[in-house]
Every structure is written in structure tokens, then in C-alpha cells.
Amino acid sequence: MDSAQQEKVRKFEEFVDRRLKPDLVHAIGERDKVFEQQKIFSDLRRNIENLEKNSVTSLRTRVNLGSEVYMQADVPDTRHIFVDVGLGFHVEFTWSEALNFIAAREEKLARQIEEYTRLIASIKAQIKMVCEGIRELLQLPVTEV
Amino acid sequence: MEKKGTVTQLSSIFPAEEAQKASKRVEEAITERQQQLNQIKGFIDDNISLINLVQKLPDETHHNIMVPFGKAAFFPGRLIHTNEFMVLLGEGYYAERTSKQTTEILKRRGKALETQVESLKAIMQDLKAEASFFDATAYESAEGLVEIREDYVDEDSSGTLPTAGYENPDSTSLEVDNRKGADEDEEYERLKLRMDELEREEEEAERANESESSDEDEQTQNEANSTISQNSMNQEVRSSPVEASDVPGVSKDGSSHGDHIALNNSTMDKALELPQDAKKVQTPLSSSNTAFTGSIVEHAHNIGMQLPEQRSGARSSKPVSRFKMQRK
Numbered sequence: 202m203d204s205a206q207q208e209k210v211r212k213f214e215e216f217v218d219r220r221l222k223p224d225l226v227h228a229i230g231e232r233d234k235v236f237e238q239q240k241i242f243s244d245l246r247r248n249i250e251n252l253e254k255n256s257v258t259s260l261r262t263r264v265n266l267g268s269e270v271y272m273q274a275d276v277p278d279t280r281h282i283f284v285d286v287g288l289g290f291h292v293e294f295t296w297s298e299a300l301n302f303i304a305a306r307e308e309k310l311a312r313q314i315e316e317y318t319r320l321i322a323s324i325k326a327q328i329k330m331v332c333e334g335i336r337e338l339l340q341l342p343v344t345e346v
Numbered sequence: 347m348e349k350k351g352t353v354t355q356l357s358s359i360f361p362a363e364e365a366q367k368a369s370k371r372v373e374e375a376i377t378e379r380q381q382q383l384n385q386i387k388g389f390i391d392d393n394i395s396l397i398n399l400v401q402k403l404p405d406e407t408h409h410n411i412m413v414p415f416g417k418a419a420f421f422p423g424r425l426i427h428t429n430e431f432m433v434l435l436g437e438g439y440y441a442e443r444t445s446k447q448t449t450e451i452l453k454r455r456g457k458a459l460e461t462q463v464e465s466l467k468a469i470m471q472d473l474k475a476e477a478s479f480f481d482a483t484a485y486e487s488a489e490g491l492v493e494i495r496e497d498y499v500d501e502d503s504s505g506t507l508p509t510a511g512y513e514n515p516d517s518t519s520l521e522v523d524n525r526k527g528a529d530e531d532e533e534y535e536r537l538k539l540r541m542d543e544l545e546r547e548e549e550e551a552e553r554a555n556e557s558e559s560s561d562e563d564e565q566t567q568n569e570a571n572s573t574i575s576q577n578s579m580n581q582e583v584r585s586s587p588v589e590a591s592d593v594p595g596v597s598k599d600g601s602s603h604g605d606h607i608a609l610n611n612s613t614m615d616k617a618l619e620l621p622q623d624a625k626k627v628q629t630p631l632s633s634s635n636t637a638f639t640g641s642i643v644e645h646a647h648n649i650g651m652q653l654p655e656q657r658s659g660a661r662s663s664k665p666v667s668r669f670k671m672q673r674k
Binding site for chain 2 (some may be wrong): 241242244245248258262263264266267268269270271272274275276277278279281282284286291299308343
């Protein structure tokens with residue numbers, strides 16, 4: 202009886218370690234990626250809002266040519282921005298259009314994050330359940346005898 | 347001829363699975379290094395393309411480019427001041443340099459990367475050699491290769507002749523040490539006996555000073571013919587009671603005996619003098635003015651070659667005895 206029980210316990214543990222934990226790790230990784238995207242777009246939005254507020258028309262920046270070698274660049278007209286809309290496309294926007302787009306984008310990202318959070322929570326719940334099952338299996342023999 | 351041999355299975359010293367595991371570990375290390383190597387090579391390629399770019403940019407006063415604004419947006423703009431570059435030197439320090447100067451900096455960086463690559467390659471070579479060694483060992487021990495060791499019995503040496511290829515250095519030294527211990531005892535005894543012989547020979551040589559030279563010639567020729575230590579040991583046994591009586595006489599020259607501990611095969615030859623010098627055994631030791639003060643290192647083939655002239659004993663096995671030369 203004990204050996205059979207131990208066999209079951211071992212199987213449960215294996216299941217947790219091999220399927221559930223990697224799934225969890227994977228899901229958390231995906232969610233972090235979406236978090237990053239969200240941050241990028243929120244920064245962009247803030248910058249555009251700043252530009253609009255200060256009515257900045259031209260810009261002097263330093264461009265990284267690679268390996269941290271910078272060169273001065275001048276943007277004569279900042280009113281047109283090319284924003285990455287996914288699938289390798291960049292669309293030319295004016296400020297207000299850009300802001301609209303970014304707002305929509307951020308909504309979509311928030312929904313994705315919500316989904317991932319739910320998935321992660323469910324995986325965690327499964328792990329907890331299996332652990333409880335193992336604990337039950339181990340405790341019952343101990344308390345009964 | 348005594349031959350004690352040990353037969354050991356290679357697989358007992360290097361079990362096949364362990365050798366395979368070791369070889370796998372080494373292979374993993376190799377793949378790690380390989381990845382590092384690839385990464386550094388990527389850096390080198392980037393560096394080269396950057397050098398090209400930096401050299402081409404000053405060709406124009408302005409370049410129309412898309413200036414990135416964050417990670418997801420661009421501005422159309424132009425590159426200006428095309429000869430001014432800001433290079434990161436590390437730790438938050440930047441340097442404004444021209445195109446030429448920047449190329450120099452980048453070239454130096456490239457060289458540093460190259461040296462890194464070289465060192466990594468050297469490490470990888472070593473690891474590969476290790477891996478091949480482990481593989482070969484695993485293969486051999488799986489085949490059931492057997493290592494046979496035998497004592498090499500020779501009066502001159504007490505070494506062993508292992509016949510298998512790869513030996514565990516620890517077990518080798520252990521076995522050799524054990525055998526050396528046994529041989530050392532024999533050596534020690536042999537040396538003791540030789541020392542006694544030497545003492546004896548000195549006395550005889552002193553006596554020979556007074557006796558006729560012809561006897562010496564016979565002795566030297568006989569010495570040349572004999573090289574067997576076992577015979578000498580038999581004779582040493584016979585001569586040991588004689589030596590006991592001669593010891594006090596010899597002690598005058600005792601200071602020189604400390605030098606005789608070196609290998610001295612000619613003592614064996616001296617031992618053969620005994621049957622011929624039996625008459626001399628009982629004569630009292632005459633005082634000798636010459637004391638041997640040098641050290642004697644002789645080899646079986648060159649008996650007497652390195653004797654110092656001061657030695658009054660006729661130790662030479664050459665046809666011309668030095669004693670003779672001395673006397674004349």
C-alpha cells in the first residue's frame with residue numbers, strides 16, 4: 202500500500218515539476234515582454250505630449266551608430282512621426298494621430314497583460330492543488346496509524 | 347629470474363561509464379567556449395562594419411536618415427557634423443573624436459577582441475585534447491584492455507616496465523614506490539657490503555704498495571673479467587670476517603670512506619682479489635701516507651677511468667694500472 206502511495210506521490214511531483222512549473226515560467230516570460238512593450242509606448246506617448254506642450258519643432262539628438270558611437274543628428278521638423286504599427290510597418294502620423302494610435306495600442310496591450318495574468322494564476326492554482334493532494338496522501342497514513 | 351607481474355584491468359582503474367561522463371562534461375565545456383567564441387566573433391564583425399561606416403560618413407556634409415525616437419517611432423532627419431563622433435570609453439566617459447581618431451580607437455578595440463579570441467581558442471584546444479583522451483580511455487576500458495606490470499630485474503636499475511598505454515598516475519607511483527622500497531633495501535645491503543669491500547681494498551692496496559707489481563697486474567686483469575655482483579656477494583661473505591680485523595687499521599683512512607657511498611661496481615671486481623690475496627690478509631697494515639680524499643663515481647664499463655691519481659689502490663681495470671704509473 203505504502204509503495205503504491207509513494208508511487209502516486211512521486212508521479213504527482215513529477216507532473217508538477219515537468220509540466221506545470223515550466224509552463225509557469227513561460228507564461229511569466231511572455232507577460233514580461235508585453236509589459237515592456239507597454240512601457241515603450243507609454244514613454245513615447247509622454248514624449249509626444251511633451252513635444253506638443255512645448256511646441257518643439259526641431260530637435261537635436263545624438264544617434265547611436267552601433268557600439269556606442271554617437272553622432273549628432275538634427276530633426277528639422279518634428280511634426281511627422283513614423284510609428285511602428287507591427288508587422289514591420291511604420292505609419293506616418295501627426296502628433297494628435299500618433300497620440301490616438303498610441304492610446305489604442307496601449308489598450309490592446311493592457312488586455313493582453315490581463316490574459317497572461319489570468320493564465321499565470323490558473324497555473325499557480327493547479328500547482329497548489331497538486332501539492333495539496335500530495336500532502337493529503339502523505340498525511341493520511343501518518344495520522345491514521 | 348624472478349618476475350613478479352601484476353595484471354590489472356584498465357576498466358578497474360578507469361571504469362568506462364565514468365570516463366564517458368567525464369568526456370561529456372568536457373564536451374559541454376567545449377560547447378560553452380564555442381558559444382563565447384561565436385559571440386566575440388560577432389562583436390569583431392560589428393566592429394569592422396562600424397569602422398567602415400565611420401570612414402564613409404565624412405564623405406557628405408549631411409545624411410538624410412530616420413532618427414529613432416524611443417523604440418517604436420522615427421523622425422525623418424539629417425545627420426550633421428559628420429566628422430564629429432562621440433565614443434564611449436567606458437564608465438560613463440565619452441570622448442569627442444574625429445573620424446580618423448575614432449577608427450583608431452575601434453581598431454584597438456578590435457585587436458583586444460582578437461587576443462580574446464586567441465586565448466579562447468587555446469583553451470578550446472586543451473579541452474578538446476582532454477575530451478579525446480577521455481574518449482580513448484573509455485573505448486579502451488570498454489574493450490577490456492589490460493595493464494601488465496613487471497619488475498625489471500637488473501642490478502643497475504630498480505625501475506618497472508608498465509606495458510599499457512594510459513596509467514593512473516597515482517597507482518603508478520604507489521606501485522613503483524612499493525617496489526622501489528623493496529629494491530632500496532637490497533641496494534642498501536649491497537652498498538654496505540661494497541663499503542666493506544672498499545675498506546678491504548684500501549688496505550690491500552697499501553700492502554700492494556710494498557709488494558711486487560706483477561701481482562697487481564694479475565689482479566687488474568682479473569678485475570676486468572669479472573662484473574657479476576652475485577659472485578662478489580658470495581665473496582664478500584667470505585671476506586667479512588677478514589674485514590672485521592682490518593677495520594681499525596683502515597680507520598686511518600676512514601675519512602675517505604664517506605665518499606664511497608656512490609655506486610661503485612668495481613668493488614665487485616675487488617672482491618675477486620681475495621682468493622689471490624689470501625696471503626696478504628694477515629699482514630699488518632702498513633702506514634700509508636696517501637689518503638684518498640676525492641670521491642669515486644665509477645660505472646661498470648669504465649672501471650677505474652675516473653680514479654684520482656692520489657689513490658694508492660690499484661683499482662683500475664685498464665691494462666695499464668695506475669698504480670704502476672704511480673710507482674714509476
